[in-house]
Amino acid sequence: MTPQDFLAARFEDHRGHLRAVAYRMLGSLTEADDAVQEAWLRLARSGADGIDNLGGWLTTVVGRVCLDMLRSRRRRGEEPWDDRLPDPVVAREDGGDPEQQALLADSVGMALLVVLESLSPAERLAFVLHDMFGLPFEQIAPIVDRSPATAKKLASRARIRVRGEAPTPDPDPAGQRRVVDAFLAAARGGDFDALLAVLDPEVVLRADGGVLTGGVRVVQGAAAVAGRLDTFHRMATAADTRPVLVNGVAGLVNRVDGAVFSVMSFTVADGRIAAIDILSDPERLARLSL
Structure with missing residues (x-):
């Protein structure tokens, strides 16, 4: 050598x-x-x-x-x-x-x-x-x-x-996944009340679709985030949704026709979703190892 x-x-x-x-x-x-x-x-x-x-x-x-x-x-x-x-x-x-x-x-x-x-x-x-x-x-x-x-x-x-x-995520991965599964079930069922129940009152949703969509869009508050139910419903019913870890916490990878459409990260704190971060920028998704 x-x-x-x-x-x-x-x-x-x-x-x-x-x-x-x-x-x-x-x-x-x-x-x-x-x-x-x-x-x-x-x-x-x-x-x-x-x-x-x-x-x-x-x-x-x-x-x-x-x-x-x-x-x-x-x-x-x-x-x-x-x-x-x-x-x-x-x-x-x-x-x-x-x-x-x-x-x-x-x-x-x-x-x-x-x-x-x-x-x-x-x-x-x-x-x-x-x-x-x-x-x-x-x-x-x-x-x-x-x-x-x-x-x-x-x-x-x-x-x-x-x-x-920055909310501190709950330490139990299984508990995080149960909350995310409840979110997904509410989205699939179009159930506003069930969706609202899993959201922290101060929840923050950040969605990054890339430069062409204007960068990150931020929605704050449980009622405002639950108000996006139609979008969540279309995603949950149209996409092949798989559970993953995103930066160490419960997340989802969503595919449509085999192509990755979005990556979602859920920060679960005190048993409710305190933050949702969604990356749907096609160029950046293509560079990720998925």
Whole structure:
């Protein structure tokens, strides 16, 4: 084995962790892979000599790359990131996909990712690296060009936003699925009252059909979401609907004539649906591993 092959093998040991960091930072699977690839290129150029903690070094590099990518998004204003849902990670309910499970080792539901999209790049990095991956603020501070105390404040502000806006999913997968099954039964039966009964009073529905449909459409409140019953009924009766995990919580993949029509994620909190996130953008669905 050549020294470069040995270095590549060491890098592969960290790839899953680095991809998980980048996905939480960027909300995009393609950009996450780009960030991880950039970290490899930097390691290949510099080598590992003098690096005592390769995992920490690579995490720092990926953090810097993701921070630059987030800042670049805002400067360009080319991608309507405020008007699109993050990429969903879809897995079988039996947990049979090790790569997907590694990507979602910690809970990172769609509702949480949506809130992360609203943070400043520095806040997002401080929160993700500290609260999700346990990096000390002394290691985070140089990445955001701040002091450790300021990095701690950034994470604190982000934490307050997350706790206030991202509902915490119920921990029981079977309980989540029962609620989603009740939603689906109400939709198939066209039963408004039954649908209303499974919705949290403050439920938020976000539907992303892509740029051609105007980006993300948001509906808030149980009555308003249940008012979309006709749409849910057409979906439930016309589509081949399969249960899946979407970002670690109960979800559905809907196919029409064999083609994926939409991916739905349900955040179930306290026994009711607190958030529904629907991706039906054909271009983005085509890029997902389904």
